[in-house]
Amino acid sequence: MFTLRENFTRDSFQSAFAFGTQVGLTKSMHGLRKFLGDLAFVTTSDGTALIHGYNPEQVATTVIIGYRDDPTPGLAYRVYHTEYKNDSETLLFRLFSPDRLQEAAVGTGWEVVDVRHGSERTYTAVLEKR
Numbered sequence: 001m002f003t004l005r006e007n008f009t010r011d012s013f014q015s016a017f018a019f020g021t022q023v024g025l026t027k028s029m030h031g032l033r034k035f036l037g038d039l040a041f042v043t044t045s046d047g048t049a050l051i052h053g054y055n056p057e058q059v060a061t062t063v064i065i066g067y068r069d070d071p072t073p074g075l076a077y078r079v080y081h082t083e084y085k086n087d088s089e090t091l092l093f094r095l096f097s098p099d100r101l102q103e104a105a106v107g108t109g110w111e112v113v114d115v116r117h118g119s120e121r122t123y124t125a126v127l128e129k130r
Helices: 031-041 060-063 099-104
Strands: 011-019 042-052 067-069 074-086 086-098 110-117 124-130
Touching: 011 031, 031 042, 031 086, 031 099, 031 110, 060 067, 060 086, 086 099, 086 110, 099 110
Parallel strands: 011 042
Antiparallel strands: 042 124, 067 074, 074 086, 110 124
């Protein structure tokens, strides 16, 4: 997911959908901005993207497994550790509020044009090319 420019040519897709924790794996505002820039590269000039995520500004989000608060408004973390036989991995997810997503989109070619709240803790943002 994070090697878009290396794996796809410019304008390969008209739309994209990143669901759940996928965007959280960008780990930072800088990482999110880079991902959105790469996504803009592989989508057409009339492209649309749907970004689904957990909203750290919702109280219900604070009870999900691995939730970690952040003093920065609109940001939080989620840490998840898995073990299987002799393998283990710790995943760090960054949770972005819709406002933080809009902030990260500046300069990437995307604009957040709509935000729809799904459950008490999730949202889907609609992004269109500028």
